[in-house]
Amino acid sequence: MTSSPLLFTVRRCQPELVPPVAPTPREVKLLSDIDDQEGLRFNVPVIFIYRREPSMAEKDPIKVLRHALSRTLVYYYPFAGRIREGARRKLMVDCTGEGVVFIEAEADVTLDQFGDALHPPFPCFQQLLYDVPGSEHIIDRPIRLIQVTRLKCGGFILALSVNHTMGDAAGLRQFMTAWAEMARGANQPSIQPVWNREILMARDPPCITCNHREYEQILSPNTYIKEEDTTIVVHQSFFFTPAHIAAIRCLVPIHLHHCTTFDLISACYWCCRTKALQIEPDEEVRMMCIVNARSRFSANPSLFIGYYGNCIAFSAAVTTAKELCGNQLGYAVELIRKAKTQVTEEYMHSLADCMVIKERCLFTTGRTCMVSDWTRANLSEVNFGWGETMYGGVVKGGIGSYLGGTYIVPHKNAKGEEGLIFPICLPPEDMKRFAKELDDMLGNQNCPTMSGPSFILSTL
Template sequence: MTSSSPLLFTVRRSQPELVLPAAPTPHEVKLLSDIDDQEGLRFNLPVIFVFRHEPSMKEKDPVKVLKHALSRTLVYYYPGAGRIREGAGRKLMVDCTGEGVMFIEAEADITLDQFGDALQPPFPCFQEILCDVPGSEYIIDRPIRLIQVTRLKCGGFILALSLNHTMGDGSGLRQFVSAWAEIARGANQPSIQPVWNREILMARDPPYITCNHREYEQILPPNTYIKEEDTTIVVHQSFFFTSAHIAAIRRLVPLHLSRCTAYDLITACYWCCRTKALQVEPDEDVRMMCIVNARSRFSANNRSSLIGYYGNCIAFSAAVTTAKELCGNQLGYAVELIRKAKAQVTEKYMHSLADFMVIKERCLFTKGRTCMVSDWTRAKFSEVNFGWGEAVYGGAAKGGIGSFLGGTFLVTHKNAKGEEGLILPICLPPEDMKRFVKELDDMLGNQNYPTMSGPSFILSTL
């Protein structure tokens, strides 16, 4: 429910500053991999961590602790203190200049308790929790990371940062943030040493495509209108799946699929309900792209080379069917397609994908009648601890992946009642969102599904 009286609070921000590595680092140019620099990863992804007051840390200033630890962490992750450059054939590389990452100190006159159950996507007034520095929407010749630490009146704080997706995926971000947190707690160096090793996912010479990559099919003529890409008015809403909800969904699939993952079940739900909500024509193809972390799919020798790898090692493997088949079959049909799409990602598939990117000029994935879910449950961002205990929330700041509204994340979370579950933040136009909620409620057996919304906010910024 939305509060009838808006909550007033003020954010005071300092001027942005550059945090440099604490010691000299190599000045060199490092190529990104041919999976890193594809068109679909050329954006900044906002991520947020929320921490409560910790009495044992009351003499410590989180801004100073995090800034000092960041400087030391950048000695190990020094490419992150450089700048992205673009070369011939749109090839991206990192110029390791050591110029630093953008850091902003802020204060808000509000407590965590006043946020209520709004401590999950969509975060109220997120634009003030992560300052929009002019030019921060670009990735070329800009600071690779933008970080803001906001102290709260209760002694807690909010850490928000933007992930330049060409530099790494969710697993890579978790590795970096964990290293940063270890050093903040007093470690001399990260327990997992970062490795670059981008050559593992470079195209072969000559490149040759050996797999079918339906996630990049360009199925629509230019200037075709796609309803779900209309961003004029969009509602952001999160859905919290408890173990009871997941059990209810599991009962909808055949016995041989009963051991499928919560990701498979929720992703299938999202795909079916969203397709119905958008009222896609029955004979039109629809896609669910499953973002697969391929690290475990490599051979033992190559897998050992990926220990400490913080680049992108993901594939957007696509399940494809018609709207009629998807919506006319039982949920198990969608689950089967999703499981098959995930299973096709192998080491061979990843090498084929790198070659595909070079041959197809780093093209964008298919966006028409497509949705995408990235599984961040194993990253366990909420377990990150800078000395103030585990995060109240850790993960994506909102639904949508870059400018692609059909993309989203599955994130672990514990709500204000202490219930553990999974959050799925999504974006849809208002009428489509109403239909989506109804479809999901019907699928779950009219359990009065708990969507997430918090109090309304009025904010002033100084």
């Protein structure tokens, strides 16, 4: 049954630049050779939704957040600069101090009117984060685009466009935590940010010492890829409760029962998506696990205290569609666990070297799944004084322009159940097959889809 459309109007002020509140160094800082690879040259839209907080009734969230942002940028001053591209496509930050784009907005709607739709996909997101002309580009543009929208109920929605070359999920959490601390009255961030991008620069001379199957370009440009050869896709989220996770865990052998929730959901996604796309049995398929490698630098982990750049690898598990779909789920789990263990300190140095030797190439996209775990970032805990979020995380499935990527995001639904949101995008018929494969895998623990009501908006 389709719910009635929710109509509301968003009124926006003109975009403004918010610079650091105090003078900051004027310098050029090189991004690392992990940061500036092709696969990270995009903006990630994220959203934070806050209820009305009675103790903050006399405070305007927009004024509080704008002022705290200008103070936070004193410490994170590279964000107030602009990305430049140098020789051999090397990216750097020109620390100009110009500032980030900030937009004040107001909507004539309450959070209650959204019902249980405060989760991906957000059909109204284009109204909650203004698409400033050219904002899809990352070079010579503001590094952050922010819109804060007041709601009739006293709550507000904070939406950001985050340049991925500047940092990963852990780096985003660090920045957001610092911003929230400043909003609550702190004099400085509890964790001081450090640049340290030289840690992940290529060696001289560069030397690839590990097998990076995630960057194998196995397809010619004219090869037909079903999941990429379409302009019509649907976005849908699946909500995994602890009962769903337990049901999946029962599908793997006892010796794998201690595997992580990430391993289980990634294996589930890989198998169901491969079947839904009806990939030929002998074709190779990949699952790329986005691994936070900070803990892999065991010799000196203190190097990454305060580090907000990218320290991630796209480690790939590879098999054929026949082997993946013909075996039990434990087979996929084993491959994923093995791929994750490949990421070591040497692997990261080899990866940086690979990016220079292969000219910052894109990861393999053909017949590939990709999952990023945002559970440890736990953005729902970011508290500007209005408490924890009703939702904090990504807006939809897909990683950049790549539709096969997705995220695992912690979420509490309208019933108060703790669980994990898993947003994906597929062509319509493939999505139907995916949902059926997932239901078949879970048996009587069907995983609910979360599409929410439709919206009709106007913008002034």
